[in-house]
Structure formats: C-alpha cells, structure tokens
Amino acid sequence: MTCRSDSPADAADRLHAPAPVRDALHALLSATPQASTTAIGLHREGRRALLVRGSTAHHGGVPADAGTRFEVGSLTKTFTALLLAEQAARGELDLHDPLARHLPAGTALPPNGAVLTLTHLATHTSGLPRLPPGLLRSAAPRLLTNPYARFTTDDVLHTLARTRLRAAPGTRVRYSNFGVGLLGYALTGAAGLCHTSYPALLDDRVLMPFYLRDTGCTTSAPTGGTQVTGHWRRRVRPPFHIPGLAAAGALRSSARDLLTFVENLLDPASAEVPTALRAALFDVQRPRLRLPRGSGLALIWNIRPRRDGSHLYHHSGGTRGCTAFAGFNPHHGTALVALANTAPGAGNTLIQDAYTTLLAL
Numbered sequence: 001m002t003c004r005s006d007s008p009a010d011a012a013d014r015l016h017a018p019a020p021v022r023d024a025l026h027a028l029l030s031a032t033p034q035a036s037t038t039a040i041g042l043h044r045e046g047r048r049a050l051l052v053r054g055s056t057a058h059h060g061g062v063p064a065d066a067g068t069r070f071e072v073g074s075l076t077k078t079f080t081a082l083l084l085a086e087q088a089a090r091g092e093l094d095l096h097d098p099l100a101r102h103l104p105a106g107t108a109l110p111p112n113g114a115v116l117t118l119t120h121l122a123t124h125t126s127g128l129p130r131l132p133p134g135l136l137r138s139a140a141p142r143l144l145t146n147p148y149a150r151f152t153t154d155d156v157l158h159t160l161a162r163t164r165l166r167a168a169p170g171t172r173v174r175y176s177n178f179g180v181g182l183l184g185y186a187l188t189g190a191a192g193l194c195h196t197s198y199p200a201l202l203d204d205r206v207l208m209p210f211y212l213r214d215t216g217c218t219t220s221a222p223t224g225g226t227q228v229t230g231h232w233r234r235r236v237r238p239p240f241h242i243p244g245l246a247a248a249g250a251l252r253s254s255a256r257d258l259l260t261f262v263e264n265l266l267d268p269a270s271a272e273v274p275t276a277l278r279a280a281l282f283d284v285q286r287p288r289l290r291l292p293r294g295s296g297l298a299l300i301w302n303i304r305p306r307r308d309g310s311h312l313y314h315h316s317g318g319t320r321g322c323t324a325f326a327g328f329n330p331h332h333g334t335a336l337v338a339l340a341n342t343a344p345g346a347g348n349t350l351i352q353d354a355y356t357t358l359l360a361l
Helices: 006-016 019-029 075-088 119-123 135-142 153-160 177-190 199-208 243-249 255-266 277-282 352-359
Strands: 037-044 049-056 301-307 311-316 322-330 334-340
Touching: 019 037, 019 352, 049 255, 049 311, 075 119, 075 177, 075 199, 075 243, 075 255, 075 277, 075 311, 075 322, 119 177, 135 301, 153 243, 177 199, 177 243, 199 243, 255 322, 255 334, 277 352, 311 352, 322 352, 334 352
Parallel strands: none
Antiparallel strands: 037 049, 037 334, 301 311, 311 322, 322 334
C-alpha cells in the first residue's frame, strides 16, 4: 500500500495502529520543519504504508512521492555490512580476514595495522579515527557543503600509512567513516574486482537482487525518477559527494526502497533472493559485541534489547543536506524508515522521533 497524503492517520488505520502510534506518525512528518519534504515507510503485522509530505525543494521543486530519492549518508554502512556478509557466505572472504589481505598490493598499513580485520571495520573496533588524517584540514573551505568531494581513493589508501590507531584493534568501539570506507575497498578486492568500484559491486550483489531501483551511488535520479534537493537551514546544499569513502556514505535511496530493504531483514527465510544473500540477511543481525547498559552491535547495526526479550536494530545517517533513519524489530515484525531533505542539527528531531515511534510500534 502506498499513501501520499497529509493525513498519516488514514494509513495508520490501515496498519491497525493504536491512537498513540497515529499521533506519533503525525508528529514524525512534522519533525523537520526546515525540510521541504519528509518521507516515512512503516511495516506492521504484515502490512506496509508509505507516507510522503511536501516537494523536492523549497523553491522550484516537484511533488515528492514514495520513490523520491534522498541522500542517506551513514545508512550506506548497513548496505556495506550486508555486502560483507554476502561475500562471506559465498566463500570469497572470512569475516576475520586481515584487512591487508584484500587491499591493493603494496598498500602500507599504520603501525600495528597488520592485526586489523574486516570484522574490526564492521563493528567500529578498528582503532582508526573517525576521518582520515588531514581530511578536515584540506576540506576546510568546503566544510559546510562537500567536505569529502576531493578526497579520492588514492588519497584514502595513501593516508592509511600515516594513520595512528587510537586504540588496539578489538578493544574499543570508536565510530569510523574511515574504517568502513576502507572496508569497501577490501570487498572489491576480495571479489577479485580490484578495478571495479564499490558502487558496481553493491549494485550487482545487493541492490539488483532486492529490486531496489531507486537506490544507488549516482548523484542524479534514474530516468523518470525524482530526487530531493538537500537543505541546511533552508539554504540549498549541493549534491553530496564522497568518492574516497563511498562505502561509508555515498548512497541515495527512497522510502519505498529502504522499507523493502528492512522488510527483508525482518524475515530473511522468506526473502526471494540468492542463497548467499539470504544467509547474509541472517548473519548481519548476529550480535558481535555487548555494550554498556545491555546494548550491542551486530555488523554495523546498533542493537537495543527490549524488556520482552526482543531486539530492536537501528541506524541513522546524515549529510550536509539530508537526514535518514532505519530500524526494525524481527520478533514483532515491525520496521520504520524516515527521510527528510534537511541536514541534522538544531530543530531537526527526525532521528530521535523515528526511534521513539518504532519503540511504540
């Protein structure tokens, strides 16, 4: 069911949602007043709803719909994790392989970097800094627009040699775009495709099998599709570019595609996909680390245990022009995705409100 409406209560009724959930959905569509459009996808008790409000830009845009693309930022990492697990299921790699095994020959590692594994990268326990050394300094003139735009693949690999690990691998969780970006290079290497890009590998192994036609790393929408213009404080932002760390944040997607993505994670056994990808849907959800207060980490996904013994998986993303959230609870068969074309920041409560709404479901 697709609903393009200013009345989320109607769609919530079709999901048999209680009044508090209907109220939360209404509030969620209004959680980003600086956005020109907000899109929500919900799955509950085997039913789905897609709710979209607004147009693709504050000025000169067209009406948005369930297939309109947004920059999803770090939600890209959840796709990278699935690609990692898919390649493990194929036997192309082992999750505990050393990173160095799958990087281009001659790539220099930081001190103590020989022990870095693919799992360290996918659980943010590599000890690598959040960003490659020197990136912020070189990106200063573009910090509020496109800080990653001129940081290339060669820059990332050259920078690795002069990186200092902030902790011994496997001993501390430290969120790292740098680490997941490197994971993307390792995955193409493991596939024997050193001259093929991460976007092409992801498209072949994940996006096409799921029929995610709105999703990809290209900066423009597919023919006939629509894409939002990103905003920061209602000011237009240029399309986000992150060529050197594509696996960490380059994807664009729609509410329709993101909901399909998490619906497959809700019930992997029923997913009509190749065997290796179905196995990966299970594997990517397996807890890898236990964190304080009972929380945990799977491959990229954050895990929050619930009092009823179920587990809620969630992740968020943001660029200089868009905000994104995705979460799901397999035990309850519920999922929610939310997108808006305004950057995270003051006055934008989309991520927290989406998380709270998912808990209510």
